[in-house]
Amino acid sequence: MRSRIGPLVVCGTDTDVGKTVVSAWLVQGLKANYWKPVQSGLEGGGDRGRVQQLLDLPADRVVPEAYAFQQPVSPHWAAELDGLPLEPERLRLPPSSEPLIVETAGGLMVPLTRGWLQIDQLQHWGCPIVLVARSGLGTLNHTLLSLEALKHRDLDVLGLILNGPPHADNPNTLEQFGSVPVIAHLPPLSPLNAQQLEQQWIQQNLSSVFAQLLADRRE
Template sequence: MSARQLIVCGTDTDVGKTVVSAWLVQGLVAHYWKPVQSGYEPGNSAKEGLGDSGRLSSLLQLPPSRLLPEAYRLSQPVSPHWAAEIDGVSIDRQRLELPDLAGPLVVETAGGLLVPLTRHWLQIDQIANWQLPVLLVARSGLGTLNHSLLSIEALRSRQIPLLGLILNGPPHPDNPRTLSELGGVTILGQLPPLEPLTREALALQWQQQAMGHKLDQAFAALAQPL
């Protein structure tokens, strides 16, 4: 297992994967790769039209060398398998091979674990091929228990290593405890709403929550023999 290389996957739509990915990329001084981007708008000068890579790069002022190009840029903001069909594109698994990097890497998936990349290939199948640990991003509030526990079960049924969860949104008085106890998973961090959302605000949260240390511990735990 490559140290400090991980996959960021959400438990649902709009749970804040890209913001959490930015948090990790900045804190780990990592490369960022979004292999499949749906809803990409070429030629749009606004950063919001450039997909998650563009938004993350703008937020962090990331050097171009640390931003890896997408394998697929699909125009429609729908599931990758359908977006590819609309664009007349066939998603080839060989183009989704991990980049050959020795240092930290954050791979952000397109959607959740069971999102189809093709009509015969789910995201979780590709994650299993990558053989990197997964960090799940979940919303902090209502609905997170079901989505998170189902995602944890799906990963474990395929023996995919799970680093832990990051909860995104306003702090909840009970959900972290419930997820930890019922899911048997570590809550690595809780990222509150940041207004304004800046790289400085992310850096402060990273420091206050000792995220570097927590991630080191999580990677070390996965490396221990069963």
């Protein structure tokens, strides 16, 4: 399984949609390394620190950010506030002998610079994308618009992971109108820890799910 997985990019339909915990879930389940290329806001060690702490990851499983800005605002503005212009050339995917989970910042249309959107960077990478969306009210519009933008750029969407309380209809509706599978659903976990994440991974048989998704892509 590990040798078959190239970089997977985790994107979100919005800010605070759960990308970091889903990224941690994928890092744990796929035995992958973690990289957040652009971090805005360094409180608590940023998302890299949160993933490391949640999973108790050794340092060699985490790739340092290309840019780590002080303020928790859009990357283009955070870069300007820090006086450190972001250069997209520095966002090249790092070499990795292990699977790599890449967590993006904010939503698809977030500016990384005044002339370069996050979705431009996704197109440059050309990697399969896992889109994280809220499970409940409001997700249909945000998620379908995000999928439409990804489709417009011919980007490869592996599927959706829904985060939040279960919803009776949204998963089927998103699959119907978005034409992508709902890979998994991460419910609220209390406590949120590595053991609970592992239980969910096993319960949803996600190792087999990802193996099948990747096999289908190779056919």
